[in-house]
Amino acid sequence: MARLNYLELPVASTGPAADFYAxxxxxxxxxxxxxxxxxxxxxxxVGLDADTTLKTMLPVxxxxxxxxxxxxxEAAGGIIVExxxxxxxxRRFHFRDPDGHVLAAMVPE
Numbered sequence: 001m002a003r004l005n006y007l008e009l010p011v012a013s014t015g016p017a018a019d020f021y022a023x024x025x026x027x028x029x030x031x032x033x034x035x036x037x038x039x040x041x042x043x044x045x046v047g048l049d050a051d052t053t054l055k056t057m058l059p060v061x062x063x064x065x066x067x068x069x070x071x072x073x074e075a076a077g078g079i080i081v082e083x084x085x086x087x088x089x090x091r092r093f094h095f096r097d098p099d100g101h102v103l104a105a106m107v108p109e
Contacts, residue, residue: 006060008047060104069105
């Protein structure tokens, strides 16, 4: 079963962005270095990334089998833009769908 479990936002700086969302939404962020902060509710969390080449939001979809998801993306005509890599919390890859949207698929640790 696949589900949206994370949304990563490119930001200029994590501090001001975290302050904004704390004031507006009441969210609490955990810092993961100078360029990354995230909510850690365990539901659909939000990451703030000040060290990314992305210019738009990155929806992250949790899947049961990462390699099978990668094969399915390729078979359906999607383009892999970042191959499978490890990150704190699991492994993921980024892909572009036929309409040009970049998404990520991930499995937790």
